[in-house]
Amino acid sequence: MFYISMFFQYLSQYLKTRLQYRADLFVEFFSDLLSQAINLVFILVVFGHTNSLHGWNRDEIIFIYGFFLVPYAVFSAFFNIWDFNERYIVKGEFDRILTRPIHSLFQIILERLELESLIGAITGLAVMFYAGIRLGLKLNWYDPFLFIVFVIGGALVYGGVFIMLACISFWADARTSLMPMMYNISNYGRYPVNIYNKLIRFVLTWILPFAFVGVYPAAFFLGKKEWFWYSFLTPVIGITFFILSVLLWNQGVKKYRGAGN
């Protein structure tokens, strides 16, 4: 309960800060919308040239891409920890975090909220509807609920992996350039995994399970029965990875060495 109320406290604080810079807020909102629109056009143009890939047709691929954008937007809004090393470890801000009576990871998530990223979910939904209508997909009553569960699962997969990466900072003192690389790898999850070779598929399913952010859950809505098993694994993998990352984080905090004054 305390954590939920803290979430809303920080949220209102975040909104106040945002509203303080009104001009900035508008500019950002429009630039976000614009970049999402460009994104949308880009997707349609790029996928306009592909007809089918290993049994997936053009619209199905677009649908997967659209789905991927939604958990990704949720992830970007809540797990804004890609600069954890510079911001908290090198600058010593983590000291402050540790002197407050809230779990350190939760505090960082709260401090780094970036809700404007959620706009990306609108693009995702638009892309999904576009592709869904062309595919003639029917919407069942349980689809929205499963959609939410899968989106949360996908966002947790993302969150888990990136929290684990952030944890490296607790052990290694040098900054790592793993984060950008991981963003690249994460993009592979947007495409049907059976186009890759076995090893990459295995990695994307069990080691860096980005396939659970895009193709696996999306396959459910596309009615691909052979992937259903994986689709329903999405929340399980998400929760497992997230719990593992939190456990790793808790170990890491004990190794925290602080920055010199």
Place this chain on the structure above:
Amino acid sequence: MNNAIEVQKLRKEFKAYSSRSGLTGAFRDLFTRNYKIAPAVNDISFSVKKGEMVGYIGENGAGKSTTIKMLTGILTPTSGQISVNGMNPHKEREKFVQTIGVVFGQRSQLWWDIAVQESFRLLKKVYKVSDQQYDEHMNHVIKTLDIEPLLDKPVRKLSLGQRMRCELAAALIHNPPLLFLDEPTIGLDVLVKLKIREFLKEINEKYNTTILLTTHDLSDIEALCERVIMLDEGKVIYDGALKNLKETLGEGKQLQFQFLEKVDLITVKHLTNGMPVKWEWDEKEQIFTANIEDSDELISQVIAQVAAAYKIKDIKINETSTEEIIRNIYEKGAVEVG
């Protein structure tokens, strides 16, 4: 539980990597790195009673900050026992930090972009302080620190002195029984310093708040703390009353003379023959310094002798300052004070 802080054989080691020289050295570093295990805090033990104000002093790198960070639960000790407010800081961190207040002079606790009162409001929620407690306690704090007019300004627009007072207030929102201050007066002007000292004294008296303070400014310690713990290279080299330190190690007084006429050292020395006086002479400034022990009679005798013989332009009597005493200690190493 009479002790707010109890520390036994506390130790914190850091691995210090050293790189080999040259390109081949850099390649070898890739595989095996040389490192030394250096203790930043080396088996220290001390305890602080409830309601005490203790100055924790030492040179840069002596291990002050590391100790404070272990006491506040930020760092995990390599070995040794800590009990602060009856808890192990690192093990029960979230429960523990509820009972302490921390001010790091070089790091802000407040949110940069939002108004000070918004920061306070958020911290009030973080520490689960009720409205009634908050009003009762914080209205007083705000008034004493004179930060009322600053409350609606964002932190980034405050001057250092203004910010520091707000930081202090923020650390006290939950009215903790124990307060850690790491360099709270660094870079502040005299007036703000005085105000902060006054305030610390007041909360110590009013709430019996225990205060552990590190600072480079010894005047802070002189004004606030009866007891000092002095650290050097990770070891406690002195733990006791500041007064004792001064009495035992304050090495007499200095008399400085400047004369209107030209005088040489030998004739001056001649004047005080038979008296326990050590003369020094600064040739450039033409200052003659007599180092003597602290005895009123002796001082007046020396002055009388010198004044009778020469015309005096200027005369000064200096007492050894705490700063000098401490410098002496660091130069000599450990201290033996009863």
